[in-house]
Amino acid sequence: MxxxxxxxxxxxxxxxxxxxxxxxxxxxxxxxxxxxxxxxxxxxxxxxxxxxxxxxxxxxxxxxxxxxxxxxxxxxxxxxxxxxxxxxxxxxxxxxxxxxDLTRNLSIDQASTHQTAYPDGGDQSTIHVVIPAYNEEKSIRGVIESLPESLLDHLVVPVVVSDGSADATAERARIEGTMVVEHPVNQGQGGALKTGFELAQQAGADIVVTMDGDGQHPAEELERLVRPIVEGEADYVMGSRRRGADNSGNGATRRAGIRAFTVLINSLTDASITDCTNGFRAIRGSELDRLTLTEERFSAPELIIEARKNGLRIQEVPITVEERQAGETKKPSLGYAVGLTRTILTTWLR
CATH class of the missing domain: 1.20.58 (Methane Monooxygenase Hydroxylase; Chain G, domain 1)
Structure with missing residues (x-):
């Protein structure tokens, strides 16, 4: 048997x-x-x-x-x-x-087809303000209208990337002089920024600024952010709510988490920043090609670490973060800390 x-x-x-x-x-x-x-x-x-x-x-x-x-x-x-x-x-x-990549390339190709509708600045230097937006129909127009037409002898060009929005974000953003592109599916803030960066580079942007589409970043502080680049003192300028004011209503747990991740980045890169997750930043346009950007969701730490690894002159300036004008935060509550940790470590090691 x-x-x-x-x-x-x-x-x-x-x-x-x-x-x-x-x-x-x-x-x-x-x-x-x-x-x-x-x-x-x-x-x-x-x-x-x-x-x-x-x-x-x-x-x-x-x-x-x-x-x-x-x-x-x-x-x-x-x-x-x-x-x-x-x-x-x-x-x-x-x-x-x-x-x-396919989604972004399709969006960029569509934008290039209608490029004549957007200002190119002519011989004037430009500041392209990249605004990733996901379901921000209630606030996006106000954010665009708050931007100045020019700043420090630079033409200001808003670039709105509607990242798979299911509402009227793209339609509300279509104001004269504004570049608007749509992702057919959501790519995350990092993916939207990469699309905006590519469009800004194609247009020959001298300075690229990123700000949120929910109204948390006051446009009147834009000059403080770009001046160090205009005056040749920095290549990458970060806004810091720790040096300025945080009126966003973040709880104690979130504030403690931001401090912890900031300490981690400083320890790994020998930096001295104070606010590692702030999306209000300015980058010299000619330096963008040096940054290897692969992160789709948690892009802020990747940008900082890439800037440090490639020798960009980093400066931090005080800014204010206000409460969002409408809607709810899109940041995931579950897995946010894990995602930031993964991004920090993988970007540092690669």
Whole structure:
């Protein structure tokens, strides 16, 4: 009876191994992705060894000081499963990056088609104010109208990126002299900023400013932000609510979190900033190409670390952050700290 049971078990495992291998070969013939074939082959070999050469796992168990063969097999299987999951996560992230690039390129191409509707500044220097906006129909027009037409002998050009908004954000932003582009699907603040940066660079922007579309960043403080760049003192100027005023209504937990992440960035980059998540900033247009920007959601730490790594002269100025004019915050409450930590560490290490 034992021999029959073993024979039946071996036959079943052989069938499973063969099916997995056939599936892998068929998938490779359709997509020609070698990793798919290698994964199927590894699974098939592992299953085959369990059925016909189980003593191999005994040898692995000896190396790992595991006496039970079943535990060894489960350990190897789980390690393989974890590796497979990591591969899937990597593939998913790669797909998301490609989709994001496609979305942004389509938006940029559409904007370029209608470029004649936007001011180019002629021979005048320009400040392009990039405003990422997601469902900000109630506040976006007021933000645009608050901007000056010119500042420190620079023409001010608003660039609104409606990031997959489901409301009338884009329509409300279509004011004469304003660049407006739409993402068909939401890409996150980082993705919207990358679209705005590309448009500003195509237009030859001398200075690129970023500000929120909810009215939290007062336009009257724009001059304080760009003056160090205009006067040649800095390449990257950050607004700091710690040096200025924070009227946003952030709770104690959020304020403590911002301080903690600021300390972490300062420790990793030998910087001395005080507000690492503020989206009110100015960057010299010619320096944008030096920054490697891949983050879709948590873009603020990536910009700071990239600026430090590439030797940009960073300066911080006091600014005020007000309460949003309408709507609710789009920042995720769950996973925000995890996302910031991941962004900081991956940007620092790459």
């Amino acid at each position: 034992v021999v029959v049971a073993l024979s039946t078990q071996s036959a079943f495992l052989l069938l499973v191994a063969t099916a997995v291998l056939v599936w892998g070969v068929a998938r490779y013939r359709r997509r020609f992705v070698k990793v798919d074939l290698y994964i199927a082959l590894a699974i098939a070999v592992g299953v085959f060894m369990v059925g016909f050469f189980p003593t191999v796992y005994d040898a692995i168990g000896v190396l790992l000081d595991i006496e039970n063969r079943v535990i060894t097999i489960l350990l190897v299987a789980n390690l393989g499963f974890i590796a497979f999951c990591l591969y899937l996560l990597g593939t998913l992230r790669e797909t998301r990056v490609k989709l994001g």
